Amino acid sequence: MIQALVFYLFAAVAVASGVMVISARNPVHAVLFLILTFFNAAGLFLLAGAEFLAMVLVVVYVGAVAVLFLFVVMLLDINYLRLREGFLQYLPTGGLIGLILLAELVLVFGGWSFAPEAPLSVGSRTPDPSVMTNTEALGRLLYTDYFYLFQVAGLVLLVAMIGTILLTLRTRAGVRKQNIAAQVARTKAQSVEIRKVPSGGGI
């Protein structure tokens, strides 16, 4: 009972904020609504017993992707009003395509059935959530059978990092950088100069 209530709460907020994402006039608000949608989706995952996905959704999508979006939206000078021009003009075509896609989805999922031999061919079943949490189950797979792939994926990310630094980092002359070691190592003799100032004369 309580589960159902919580489910409808999360679902309703997720759908409502999803609608707000595309209808909000201010792009910053749209991104904030996107974050709200992510949080509610994470709640839905929790209800479904997928706590790992829920946490990853919050950490990756809210923590990284949405913040990145926010930066992009704030840094780029886009005239959003002009982007909205012609919205009504394109509405019939867009709506038609949407309807066609919807009809296709209904047709596909309406006739959906698993082949009788399909469940048999599943190699490794998901372990029972009451015995093992799915974080643990994923970890076991990732660090045993898929250990090699995990390490190679790490190397791929390392290359991405090296590449980004190599292609974009420039050391420009004339940029003042903070050098903490140099600041700390300053002595009184280097930085303070005592002069006699004659009264009324100035330096």
Added chain:
Amino acid sequence: MSELPNFAPALPEIFIALSAVALLLLGVFRKDDSTQGISALAIVAMVLAGLLVPAASGGRTLTFSGMFVVDGFSVFAKLLVLLASGFTLAMAVNWLGREKLGRFEFPVLVLIATLGMMLMISANNLIALYLGLELQSLALYVLAAYQRDSGRATEAGLKYFVLGSLASGMLLYGATLIYGFAGSTSFDALAHSFQHGAPVGVIVGVVFVLTGLAFKISAVPFHMWTPDVYEGAPTPVTAFFAAGPKIAAFALLIRIMVGPFGELTHQWSQVVVFISVASMFLGAFGAIAQTNIKRLMAYSSIGHVGYALIGLAVGDQVGIRGVLIYLAIYLFMNVGTFAVILMMRQKGRLMEGIDDLAGFSKTHPMPALALAVFMLSMAGVPPLAGFFGKFYVFMAAVDKGYVTLAIIGVLTSVVSAFYYLRIIKIMYFDEPVEVLDHGTGKGLGLITAVNAILVAGFILAPSFLTSSAGTAAQALFGG
């Protein structure tokens, strides 16, 4: 609790990965003045890994839950890749110093790209295949755009990145189809499940995987990026592109086509025949009008890929042996040619026009002789190595009844002889307009000499290469 995987078969790869990370750290702490030293250390790491490669194998060994395979085939291909990377990195060191582009990331990226190639060669799983391919490709994209202040280099890098990603996407799509229809990503399990034919979905998947890999070896009709990238990228990087990655992608193509899809030879063979014929034609005719020697080498490499693909289209042990011999010989011809191209400097600037070679034989007799040897070998003139490369592939095709394919190969190599001979004509019979610089690096001269001797002297001891390639091909067919 499960046990630790067996690390011994992957020892060369682990060594390369660790040395890449160590050199990266060293570079960060030593700053930019250390490029030469780090490049030297990277070459040493490749040599040591080359020594580890044969030691790490004994028969067919699987490790990491069957995702990583080491056999005679992988040893042969890995040694070729390490040779290619070592040579091209040695060629690049000189260039980095001259162009004042020395940054320690260069050797590290070359090392990681080499690691990616070795992982590709040893892949025994669709996911491992993809990750190895991406590791290699990502490093190559960055290397293509390495000269970031040059508009052409960044354009080349971007083009390579976009088209390469498209190819990866197709490969992934094919892999998902195969996984969806066969229910496994392991090559061994796939081979087992296709023993009695395969559903149509798998065939579509195989064609997509073939497409993705054809992109990487720049076979027609997926070759469009090659001339632009070869021309735009810095010359040592082009030399690197033309050697190692081609061999690695070819090895991967052979492994996946002969291994898991070995039972479906009739299905994919016609596709390979088509791209082989198309590549031979385009390589022969596309290069005729080129004036830039790097573009010419790009078309020439497309043509060579076409010849090597004949062996894969044949699809039996003799054909694969032919491909391996071809790739090995192509490696030496290619590295040597690029070493000579890197010597073409005028007042300190690298020259790329074919006309700049006018009178090269009078000003630089030895490099000109070496380049003539490489060009004649690429054209397939008999006493040189290039002839034997083509010979073994064509013989395999004739034995298996692919006579038309062999005839097309011979005809297109006659056409391609035109532009190889034109270079020789320009070098030997044209008067020099502006003299190219002298003394452009002892290392380059040494690399050229070694490769020229290997190419010219192949006829004296062909059995070394042919027998080791034979063993490698045999390992693939489980004999």
